[in-house]
Amino acid sequence: MKNTPFTQKHIDLGAKMAEFAGYNMPISYSGINHEHAAVRNSAGVFDVSHMGEFILKGEHALDLIQRVTSNDASKLTNGQAQYSCLPNNDGGIVDDLLVYCLETNKAYMLVVNASNIEKDWKWILQFNDRDVEMHNISDKTCLLAIQGPNATKMLQPLTAMDIMNLKYYTFTKGTFAGVENVLVSATGYTGAGGVEIYFEDKDDDATKIWDAIFEAGKKGGIKPIGLGARDTLRLEMGYCLYGNDIDDTTSPLEAGLGWITKFTKPFTNSPYFEKQKAVGLTKKLVGFEMLEKGIARHDYEIKDFEGNVIGKVTSGTQSPTLGKAIGMGYVASNFATAGSEIYISIRNTLIKAKVVKMPFV
Numbered sequence: 268m269k270n271t272p273f274t275q276k277h278i279d280l281g282a283k284m285a286e287f288a289g290y291n292m293p294i295s296y297s298g299i300n301h302e303h304a305a306v307r308n309s310a311g312v313f314d315v316s317h318m319g320e321f322i323l324k325g326e327h328a329l330d331l332i333q334r335v336t337s338n339d340a341s342k343l344t345n346g347q348a349q350y351s352c353l354p355n356n357d358g359g360i361v362d363d364l365l366v367y368c369l370e371t372n373k374a375y376m377l378v379v380n381a382s383n384i385e386k387d388w389k390w391i392l393q394f395n396d397r398d399v400e401m402h403n404i405s406d407k408t409c410l411l412a413i414q415g416p417n418a419t420k421m422l423q424p425l426t427a428m429d430i431m432n433l434k435y436y437t438f439t440k441g442t443f444a445g446v447e448n449v450l451v452s453a454t455g456y457t458g459a460g461g462v463e464i465y466f467e468d469k470d471d472d473a474t475k476i477w478d479a480i481f482e483a484g485k486k487g488g489i490k491p492i493g494l495g496a497r498d499t500l501r502l503e504m505g506y507c508l509y510g511n512d513i514d515d516t517t518s519p520l521e522a523g524l525g526w527i528t529k530f531t532k533p534f535t536n537s538p539y540f541e542k543q544k545a546v547g548l549t550k551k552l553v554g555f556e557m558l559e560k561g562i563a564r565h566d567y568e569i570k571d572f573e574g575n576v577i578g579k580v581t582s583g584t585q586s587p588t589l590g591k592a593i594g595m596g597y598v599a600s601n602f603a604t605a606g607s608e609i610y611i612s613i614r615n616t617l618i619k620a621k622v623v624k625m626p627f628v
Contacts, residue, residue, distance in 0.1 A: 271316035272409055272473035280491055287494060288381035290317040295493040302496035303587040306459050307628075310415035310484055311492035312477075319384035319405040320465070321377040322369075327397040329372050335394050336366065337519055337540075339529040340375070343368035348436045348454055351527050352519050353390060354535045358543070359515040360522075362387050363507065365454065367438060376450075376465075378410075380509045394535075409468050413480060414492075414500075418461035421484040426451070430462060444479035446472045456497060458504035458626060499584050502593065505554050505625030511565055512552060512581040512595055520544055521597065522552045550578060551603040554625035557592035561611065561618040568612040569596050577602050580611060588628050598622070 268291040277284060282293035293314065295302060305311045323331060332340045338351035347368050353361035362383040367376040379387045384405050395401060413422060419431045426449075428441045433453035443449035443464065450465040466472060481489060498508070507513045507522055519528045520543055530541050557563065563583030571577050583594030594611070602609055605624045610617035 269317075271314055272468050273314045273316065273411075273477060276474075276477055277314065277491070282491070282493060288317055290381065292317060293491070293493040295495045296491050299493070299495040299499060300587045302490060302492045303499050305488070305490040306415045306457055306492055306496065306500055307588060308415070309487055310413060310418040310421055310461065310489045311496070312480060312484075312489060313412040313414065313492050313494075313497055315410045315412050315463070315497075316408070316468075317381040318410050319379040319381060319387065319403070320408045320410075321379065321388065321391070322374070322400075322402040322404055323377065323391075324374045324400040324402075325398065326373065328375055328399050330397065331391070331395055331399045332366060332375055332377075333532055333534065335391050335535055336364070337524075337529065337534055337537075338366070338527040339531055340366050340368070341532070343375075344371050345369070346437050346439060348438055348452060349527075350436075352513075352524060353387060354519065354537075354540065355390075355515055356536050357515065358518050358536065358539055360509075360513050360517060360519060361390050361515065363509055363513060363524075367450075367452070382510065407468050409466050409473050409476075410463060411476070411480070412455050412457075412461070412463045413489075414455045414457040414461035415459050416461075417487050421487050421489060422462065422480065425479055425483055433462065444476045446476055449476070456506060457500040458506070458628075459500065498582075499587055502582050502584050502595065503586055503588055503626065503628045505595065505627065507552075507595075508582060517552075517597070518543060518548075521548055521550055548600050550597045551600050552581070552595060552597050553603050553622045554593065554595050554627060555609060555611075555620045555622050556589075556627070557594070557611070558619040558621055560592075561613045561616075562592045563594035563596070563611045563613070563618075563620070569598055570610045570612055570617060571602070572608065572610065574610075574617065577609065586627060593627050594620070595625075 438452035578598035
């Protein structure tokens, strides 16, 4: 397994460690529910240095990004970021990602999922026929997500950058905790507010930044958070997880990602998706809450009252905030309306649930 620059920190803090996307990652420290509440109510720190980062530069960099992503990156100017996806040629998704505009029309950073770094690199590379300069900086980039309603207030003393007033999906770059060239982005995967910070893994900068964050947040009770709570937090917000809720076989339209699928420009397989939108979807990703005792798990069948299979669960958990079991899954479109009664097949027993609007919280 690979380590991040913070792996020893996690071990020293007593984290429960496990393999994730080839990395030795912290799953939990004090317990998922406790960590989840810390982020919803105050602030927590996630090590997400396993994520992938690519730099694309040159006069044709934007053209390449427009060609391979579903969203319209031409709308981005310096200091803006955008959620998007890489559609494939089969009606599915290669990966979902963030696009950062470092220099308008000239330089961009793509942030991709850890498990898809090599896959995404090869996918984009095959479309690079106009000499766009591409750099995979994943192995030398650290990424910490400091999330929660009090996160920016705790971090502001560490920098002269105005991070407390950063608008959602914008970023700034400067000195943070004495380390130069730190990119601070008002993004995250929790829906609780906060920032994500990117910096190069050199000298002892990783340790310096980690220690400074926890010192600055000590009075406010900042906590280290593992991947377990990251999953429950994102699910409460209805955020898709690649490999669970979206993959090579799921359309962005079926996944409720029509808002990042812009037909104002051509992109990979765009005619297929445009036709799919016009004809209508046969299945849709929905959120649901359990009405009876039971937790829906990935790949459990979803059925109607008569026991006919109408879809399958993609994600499910006991929501720490709501105190009830929730989940996401694809169902036949005629069952996708909020209030629709569905049944989750758990150990050959049909457990009643209902479709609800997302986010859950």
